[in-house]
Amino acid sequence: MKSYLPTDVIEFIDYCMDFYGPGGIYDDGRHQPMTWDEAYLGYLMRLVSRPDFPFDGDTCDREMVCQCVMELRDQQELTA
Numbered sequence: 001m002k003s004y005l006p007t008d009v010i011e012f013i014d015y016c017m018d019f020y021g022p023g024g025i026y027d028d029g030r031h032q033p034m035t036w037d038e039a040y041l042g043y044l045m046r047l048v049s050r051p052d053f054p055f056d057g058d059t060c061d062r063e064m065v066c067q068c069v070m071e072l073r074d075q076q077e078l079t080a
Contacts, residue, residue, distance in 0.1 A: 005040075008057065009043070011057075012043065012057045012061070012062075013036060013039045013040055013043060015057070015062060016034070016039040016042070016043070016062050016065050016066070017034065017036060017039055019062060019066075020033065020034035020039065020066055020069070021033050021034050021035070021036070021039070034066070034069055038069045038072065038073075039065060039069065041068070041069070041072060042064075042065035042066065042067075042068035042069040042072065043065050043068075045065075045068035045071075045072070046061060046064045046065050046068050049068065050064065
């Protein structure tokens with residue numbers, strides 16, 4: 001899937017993975033690290049859920065993506 005995405009999107013998802021992915025800054029062993037696919041879905045959710053907030057690919061966007069992924073995981077737990 002990566003090869004079909006614009007470079008700036010790939011770089012942003014990789015940036016998110018540096019924080020929330022396996023071996024990332026927040027990978028403390030207490031939670032399951034974020035997958036690349038989860039980060040991409042979180043990115044899409046962030047764009048749809050906050051069209052009023054400009055996307056800059058910064059800390060705010062990264063944290064919004066993380067929140068979207070947590071919401072996805074919560075929904076998956078409810079339906080499992």
